[in-house]
Amino acid sequence: xxxxxxxxxxxxxxxxxxxxxxxxxxxxxxxxxxxxxxxxxxxxxxxxxxxxxxxxxxxxxxxxxxxxxxxxxxxxxxxxxxxxxxxxxxxxxxxxxxxxxxxxxxxxxxxxxxxxxxxxxxxxxxxxxxxxxxxxxxxxxxxxxxxxxxxxxxxxxxxxxxxxxxxxxxxxxxxxxxxxxxxxxxxxxxxxxxxxxxxxxxxxxxxxxxxxxxxxxxxxxxxxxxxxxxxxxxxxxxxxxxxxxxxxxxxxxxxxxxxxxxxxxxxxxxxxxxxxxxxxxxxxxxxxxxxxxxxxxxxxxxxxxxxxxxxxxxxxxxxxxxxxxxxxxxxxxxxxxxxxxxxxxxxxxxxxxxxxxxxxxxxxxxxxxxxxxxxxxxxxxx
Numbered sequence: 001x002x003x004x005x006x007x008x009x010x011x012x013x014x015x016x017x018x019x020x021x022x023x024x025x026x027x028x029x030x031x032x033x034x035x036x037x038x039x040x041x042x043x044x045x046x047x048x049x050x051x052x053x054x055x056x057x058x059x060x061x062x063x064x065x066x067x068x069x070x071x072x073x074x075x076x077x078x079x080x081x082x083x084x085x086x087x088x089x090x091x092x093x094x095x096x097x098x099x100x101x102x103x104x105x106x107x108x109x110x111x112x113x114x115x116x117x118x119x120x121x122x123x124x125x126x127x128x129x130x131x132x133x134x135x136x137x138x139x140x141x142x143x144x145x146x147x148x149x150x151x152x153x154x155x156x157x158x159x160x161x162x163x164x165x166x167x168x169x170x171x172x173x174x175x176x177x178x179x180x181x182x183x184x185x186x187x188x189x190x191x192x193x194x195x196x197x198x199x200x201x202x203x204x205x206x207x208x209x210x211x212x213x214x215x216x217x218x219x220x221x222x223x224x225x226x227x228x229x230x231x232x233x234x235x236x237x238x239x240x241x242x243x244x245x246x247x248x249x250x251x252x253x254x255x256x257x258x259x260x261x262x263x264x265x266x267x268x269x270x271x272x273x274x275x276x277x278x279x280x281x282x283x284x285x286x287x288x289x290x291x292x293x294x295x296x297x298x299x300x301x302x303x304x305x306x307x308x309x310x311x312x313x314x315x316x317x318x319x320x321x322x323x324x325x326x327x328x329x330x331x332x333x334x335x336x337x338x339x340x341x342x343x344x345x346x347x348x349x350x351x352x353x354x355x356x357x358x359x360x361x362x363x364x365x366x367x368x369x370x371x372x373x374x375x376x377x378x379x380x381x382x
Contacts, residue, residue: 002097002368003104005113010090013113017169024168088123088232089116091373095240098368114173115183115239118166122187122231125162126194128155133202163191179242186238190231197227205294210318217299221264229263237369246364258355258370265348266377271295272341275332277382289325292318297337298328304335349378 093112097104104112130136131144132155138144146155166187174180201223204214237255241247274286275297288295298317305313312331316324332338356370 001103002094002101004097005090005093005109007086007090009109010086010093010113010116013110013117016110017114017117020169020172021165024165024172086116086120087376088236089113089118089120091236092116092119092240092243094372095237095369096243098372099240099244099246099364099366101366101368111173111243112240114169115243116236118169118187119231119235119239121162121166121169122191122235125159125166126198126231128159128162130198132156132159133198134207177243178245179247182247183239183242186235186242190235193226193230194228197223197225201227201294205292207292207318210292212298212302212313212317215294215299215302217296217303220294220296220299223294224264224267225260228267229260233259233263233266233373237373240369241365244364248363250360251363251365254359254365255370258352258359259373261348262352262370262373262377265345265352268296268341268344269377269380271297272338273380273382275329276338276341289317289328290320296341297332300337300340301332301335309335345379349374 092115093104093109096108096112100108127139128145131139132146132153136144137147145151145158146153151158167184170180170184170187174183177183200219204219204223234256237259238247238252241251241255271288271293274288274293274295277286279285288297298313301313302310309331312327316327316331319325352370352374356367356374359365359367359370361367
């Protein structure tokens with residue numbers, strides 16, 4: 001019977017990967033001063049990854065660009081236990097177990113979890129970069145990494161090192177695996193796809209320039225599919241299939257056809273919860289309206305708006321003011337967007353269930369993988 005991994009089990013793989021990255025940094029014979037800095041950087045990188053979604057805040061003993069006041073890097077890392085869900089990364093061992101329909105051996109679990117940590121590295125790379133591009137001040141209530149004392153624009157290079165760490169670990173642990181090249185190409189392709197989504201997002205909805213003519217449901221779909229769905233939903237399952245050598249063209253196509261619309265549904269949920277979710281449930285106060293986000297709600301409103309409603313959107317959307325935001329929220333309620341979302345959700349979930357039931361399992365794919373993903377997100381409130 002398949003088993004579901006726990007965060008504690010997933011994190012148990014972390015020390016070995018940390019050791020690998022420290023060895024990787026040390027091999028290049030940098031001057032000692034910078035070697036110490038880089039080793040500290042590597043620990044901090046993993047601290048970003050390990051503790052997302054509350055990253056970019058570290059204990060005072062860790063000075064990222066000036067080494068550690070304590071010589072015990074591991075101890076300093078262990079002291080920073082702010083928590084994090086690692087849902088993307090944990091989806092890899094979960095999917096491998098569901099594909100095999102049994103618990104994993106110690107070696108199988110390590111390999112699957114290592115691939116999961118590579119996804120978490122990719123996530124951290126995107127977050128560090130995204131915050132710089134958006135000139136963000138905080139993430140989840142904590143200062144963004146580039147705004148940490150002594151970091152600044154060095155965070156750009158830190159982001160590059162996070163990405164490089166993926167391929168270092170992949171080479172270390174999978175170089176002799178039959179799917180090594182496919183795994184490497186998959187990471188490259190998904191990174192490009194995510195960057196294309198980010199590009200479209202940046203150009204469509206710059207925070208300081210409000211132009212609703214730029215918005216459309218088609219652009220929104222492109223952004224969420226490429227910026228979120230591929231690396232958050234498709235990547236973990238594709239890696240699981242590759243690890244087990246069952247990443248056949250048919251299996252990958254079936255996975256993509258289900259996981260990409262599922263990822264789009266997930267992001268539309270986020271857009272809905274930003275406005276209609278309870279702050280105590282979602283862990284934040286929604287800011288999409290004031291931040292001029294190209295969200296599903298505003299694009300749906302634009303599609304069905306009367307001329308009068310369009311003027312309200314033009315006059316109030318994307319303004320950094322609670323009074324303007326209140327006018328948009330009032331309009332959303334008048335337009336019954338909550339009801340429209342619920343209709344969208346039921347239709348989408350019904351279509352996804354139909355696709356899952358039609359999966360051809362003859363080449364090793366299993367319906368349970370997709371049922372597990374869907375059960376995690378259907379009717380979520382946070």
